[in-house]
Amino acid sequence: MSERYARLAARVRALDEAGLRRRLRRVEPTSATTARVDGEDRVVFCSNDYLGLAWDPDVRAAFARGGGAGAARLVSGNRPAHDALEEALSERFGRPATLFPTGFQANLGLLTTIAAARDVVASDALNHASIIDGLRLSRADRHVVPHGRPDLLPASLHLAVTESVFSMDGDVADLPAWTGAHWLAVDEAHAVGAMGPGGRGIAPIQGITPDFVVGTLGKAYGAAGAFVIGPPELRPLLVSGARSFVYTTGMPEPVAWAALEGLRRATDERRERLAANTARLRGALAMLGVPTLGSTHIVPVPAGDRTMEAAERLFAAGIYAPGIRYPTVARGQERLRLTVSSEHSAEQLDRCAEAVAAAIRG
Numbered sequence: 001m002s003e004r005y006a007r008l009a010a011r012v013r014a015l016d017e018a019g020l021r022r023r024l025r026r027v028e029p030t031s032a033t034t035a036r037v038d039g040e041d042r043v044v045f046c047s048n049d050y051l052g053l054a055w056d057p058d059v060r061a062a063f064a065r066g067g068g069a070g071a072a073r074l075v076s077g078n079r080p081a082h083d084a085l086e087e088a089l090s091e092r093f094g095r096p097a098t099l100f101p102t103g104f105q106a107n108l109g110l111l112t113t114i115a116a117a118r119d120v121v122a123s124d125a126l127n128h129a130s131i132i133d134g135l136r137l138s139r140a141d142r143h144v145v146p147h148g149r150p151d152l153l154p155a156s157l158h159l160a161v162t163e164s165v166f167s168m169d170g171d172v173a174d175l176p177a178w179t180g181a182h183w184l185a186v187d188e189a190h191a192v193g194a195m196g197p198g199g200r201g202i203a204p205i206q207g208i209t210p211d212f213v214v215g216t217l218g219k220a221y222g223a224a225g226a227f228v229i230g231p232p233e234l235r236p237l238l239v240s241g242a243r244s245f246v247y248t249t250g251m252p253e254p255v256a257w258a259a260l261e262g263l264r265r266a267t268d269e270r271r272e273r274l275a276a277n278t279a280r281l282r283g284a285l286a287m288l289g290v291p292t293l294g295s296t297h298i299v300p301v302p303a304g305d306r307t308m309e310a311a312e313r314l315f316a317a318g319i320y321a322p323g324i325r326y327p328t329v330a331r332g333q334e335r336l337r338l339t340v341s342s343e344h345s346a347e348q349l350d351r352c353a354e355a356v357a358a359a360i361r362g
């Protein structure tokens with residue numbers, strides 16, 4: 001290896017020595033719930049496509065419509081597809097929506113807009129990396145609150161930020177307990193589309209309207225990208241100043257059309273099947289004595305330092321759900337993370353539960 005990159009090579013070796021080098025698998029979907037994974041047919045239990053819409057023929061057809069935006073939206077990249085999608089989201093969520101090309105960028109853009117240097121902000125300890133980075137970039141005075149402990153929010157506060165459904169723990173925040181005189185921003189990435197009246201997520205279920213909501217279009221809606229919902233005063237600030245909005249190429253038109261189709265096709269009927277499938281998988285795991293965390297369609301199975309072995313056994317048994325390890329979760333908190341789809345069959349769910357029980361017992 002070249003001397004020029006010796007520093008990088010040393011870091012790769014360190015990853016290998018710590019057993020933390022990640023590798024990409026080649027995943028070729030063959031249905032809403034199955035794929036060829038590195039050439040082998042598997043049932044997929046690790047997609048965030050909770051309603052199977054990434055496989056829906058109308059959503060896929062929409063991906064054939066239009067092309068790349070060619071420029072930032074403020075230059076020549078603002079398209080009818082963006083306007084139509086923002087209008088539909090604004091109508092669905094009842095307040096102005098602003099699109100971002102990804103959820104990561106949505107959190108960066110929102111948080112750097114609503115928090116500034118020296119503002120006191122609080123963030124749940126298990127918040128997503130994009131929330132952590134957004135708050136870091138804002139240079140606000142950050143207080144990390146132990147997971148699920150809004151009772152420990154600092155007394156004098158500008159902004160609190162939490163996820164609604166936690167991506168690695170599958171639990172649901174008590175959002176009313178996060179409210180107060182301060183602003184509240186809620187990342188509903190794993191809830192919009194999948195849960196709540198009209199797919200509006202956890203906040204309406206719990207009867208609150210957070211000041212700011214981030215939703216993604218690449219999970220339950222089956223496309224890609226994200227949106228921020230907030231008061232009318234927010235949108236001009238995002239459009240004029242959020243760096244991850246201003247200095248990035250507009251979402252490709254096909255993605256926006258596909259997200260719009262996903263929004264239309266994320267029905268109560270699919271959400272009900274997702275809830276029923278979640279109950280079936282969680283019930284089957286409980287019957288088999290398998291411990292799980294959380295209560296939603298994200299079903300973590302703690303397996304500690306045996307997680308990666310268990311994931312391999314699961315794969316050999318026909319189920320694809322990789323192990324989650326440090327640094328995605330803290331050391332000692334390693335787990336299998338199963339995700340449920342409205343499109344899983346009863347047979348797939350039962351088979352998964354049995355395979356997980358066998359895999360974690362070794």
Ligand SMILES: Cc1ncc(COP(=O)(O)O)c(C=O)c1O
Pocket residue numbers: 102103104105107128130163167187189190216217218224225226
């Ligand atoms: C809670 C949460 N917020 C934001 C994101 C980022 O969304 P995107 O994948 O669209 O960048 C993710 C995951 O990807 C997430 O789990």
